[in-house]
Amino acid sequence: MKNITPELRPEVLGQLLLMQAIISSLPDKTSIFDFTCRGLANLPGVEQVNYSINKEEAIATSIVRFPVQTRSGNYGELLIDVSDTVAFMPYVEYLKNFCFIIGVILDERAKKHI
């Protein structure tokens, strides 16, 4: 049987980096998550992306949760509906980091408003 090797595409990593840079200049949480969901829908193997401010209890088996949180803040979760696991898998760790960075950006904004 042929071995399927997941492929990590550099342009996709470039997209994640660019999104991080732009997110920091978006005006509010709504704008940030609208932008993020639309952008992450371009990831290989992804069908669609939704944001939920609360933890969704019942989700489809094709959906992977990515909490957006830091030690000091919980900002909901991204729910990524995956249609091709092989294509998607190489980006999982990068996505965890990406979500953490969104959390850090939101932490910093929250501190500025205190």
Place this chain on the structure above:
Amino acid sequence: MTPNNSTISLGFTEQQFPAGVHVCQIISDDNERQESLLKFLLAGLQAGERTCCFSEQVNESILKEFLGNYGISFNNVIDSGAFILSGSRNIYLHENRFDPNRMLAMIKRYHEESEAQGFSNSRVIGEMLSEVQNVPGGNRLLEYEAKITLLLEKHPVTAVCQYDARQFDGATIMDILKVHPWMVVRGSVVHNPFHIPPAKYLSTIKAED
């Protein structure tokens, strides 16, 4: 006139570019918007390029003072045709509709006239209005931007499109990125990894005629 193959300055970055780049600037701060806009205009006029500005954020008096600080007479550059200033509402919302074909024809004509008048290059900066989305033709905004990229291959007007992230929703900002080959990130212009080549993008949409 022979085409000018040298590189140009956008003014707000040290980088040099070939004429005809199509750049998206996502704005979230009024000072940043005005500073970029003024530097872009100044760099064009100082380089002898024909320069055009569609914005509601600057007016004659701001430009008179700013350009005067650099020894450029606002009246002279207007009178000579080197500089064109218009409110973006007059341009993008002409007759209360957004007409991409009219805009594309205008940019083409601007380039042809600039060449005929002997300008080394030509440039335009435009502040896109969120109201465009709510008028007839507004659903063709992304098609328009993709067609601008195609047009600039033949008519290399250097173009910077300013979009205010406070006025456009986040999903639209992402869509806008997809139709600009270059974008400004923290003052630097970078290749946009989200960009979809215009021919490919246009083949995926059904344009209204």
